[in-house]
Amino acid sequence: MKLITQPIAAVIGLALAATALTACSEDVGGGGGGDAADAADAAACAPEDVTLVGQVRNESNPYEASWLDGGDAFAEQVGLTQDRLTYDGDSTRQQEQISQLLAGNTDCLVMNILPNGDSDTPPIVEGAQEAGAYLVTQWNKPADLTVTDYDQWLSHLTYDGVDSGQQIGDALAESIGGSGGIIALQGILDTGAAKDRFAGLEASLEANPDVELLDQQTANFSRAEALEVTKTLLTKHGDDVKGIWAANDDMALGALEALEQAGRTDVAVVGIDAVPDALTAIEDGTMTATVSSDGPWQGGIGLAIGYCVATGELALDDIADEDRAWFAEQFLITSDNVADFTSPSVEESEFECGNLFSRSQGAIS
């Protein structure tokens, strides 16, 4: 009995042929295999030969979508286009996408990557190192992985979560007049971001002894969960609640919905991330403060660092060690300065090769 009918066999055959052809054309375009030594010697790529890739979890998340938009803006600035990749928060898919990228022409490949978690970073770094691609990572990196041990991993940048948690904690304390009860909505408890931000709140509480933390719960960074948890906490603590500290804006927005449904307008709410809806809420006066890491800038800066090194405008040796792994500047947004952030735009000058590290707040210790 024939297992494969003729049409199916034909389709499979065609598919195989197509794969083979694609692989060939990639090789031809690459002008030789991409091994690390080659790439390092022929450091200077022509600007038009550079491939720019930005990879984040989701385009359905406004912050990460704005990151890719920032990457597009930078690419346009240098007359290129950015390949937008997303992996839906699935570590396996992220690694697959990266292996596919690295199997192609890597001589002038620049990658600006948001690793899904700390443990996803090492294989990406090893892959880029071996293939000779230029890599910049953001947010997640195991503490014991040192950027300076690699010469294709150009830089890793992240944000001081303790600092952001404290900044909004202080803003919250100020807006409730320095005393009263607050509740805290934590992020996914086993993530570094959630831990650091909550540590920041604790530091802020120490500095504001009259502010009392009535309750803390996790809403897993989710708007819907924050809505339910806040409703429950509002029935539990009632009018004692003067403020809500949320470890991200999505949860802050969920808390705002819960407040609206409960008919409460006397509660201050703060979050982190500066998603568009939160900025609108700050403009309207329903939300007190948020912290911005500036997604569009993040999308651009990673590509800019890679582009500058790939085109030889910036030598790897000229990047100071403290700029290889660094905290970037973040901005507290309140009603005073929200107008500056509502229409996110990228300053071209931020991405000039001499100006790449202007937002550094120091090396990651």
Add this chain to the structure above:
Amino acid sequence: MTSLADADAEEFVAPSRPRPRRGVPLRDTGPLLALIAIVVVFSLLSSDFRAIGNLQNIMDAAAILAVATCGVTFVLMMGSIDLSVPGVMGASAIAVALLVENNRNDNDFGLLGILLAVLLASTLGGLSGLALVTLKVPSFMTTLGVSAVGLGIATLMFSGVQPNISDNLLDSLAVSRFLGLAYSTWIAVVCVLIGWLIQRYSRLGRYARAIGGAEEVLALSGVRVAPYKVAVFTLAGTFYGLAGVLVTSQLSAGLVQAGRGYDFAAITAAVVGGTLLTGGRGGVLHSAVGVLIVTVLTNGLVQVGVSPYWQGGVQGFIVVAAVAAAVFPQRRRNQVTK
């Protein structure tokens, strides 16, 4: 007539095995007793828990899960499984947000917009069913695929900018109250009621349960099973679509992630309520009890002040204990994973 129909269904459940002695009342009331026990314990532990406001809160919080679980229940009764909930809910959430008055476009279809979004969800549900019966792919795979399709459609429509709704009708569903409960909660009550009527009095409902009990017997007696399977998945999709609309109403915004976690939450609730994963037993009312158990647990653990670091574990432990207690009389049939 009613009792006759019931008897029929029971016949399909256990067609040939000699009936073991079993606590018939306990089989159906086990989850209900578990619910009452949990409520009593939390009420004793916390005065905040037994406050009227909190009970309203629990009902409101249970609404969306109840609607989604209605859909899952029909699929489970057939002995299939449905993992398409996140995709279908996400697609309907974004669709409804873009069809009613919002900040992204000039649409203002109101109720028609809601109907269209639910229709989209029904279509996606029907797609699961069609793939199941025509391609003979297990429901586990087809629904996972349809979930991805739904999320894809949702992400395309989302296109990077959150649609926020300003439609009064949709906004009022979550905020306005009637007899102390939000409109959305009443919608959930009506859904459970309709689900129960379909399950009990319609051919679709009785066949769904019979397919789960003994599909071969049904097929041998001349019933064309396939159309009913497609219909059940379509019905389930409709419920998910409505759940997506209710999430949108609660959050005042269309989220691609609107249905995240609802697949397993709904299956858990159905199983906790006494609906078997192997099909053939349980039903909408069982599932409604299961939803309340899950919701009361979530709420109660916060009210009595269990640390968030412990909650996940404690909740899981109680759910497993509740399922074990509730299905103990049916343990012969509960061997879905040996």
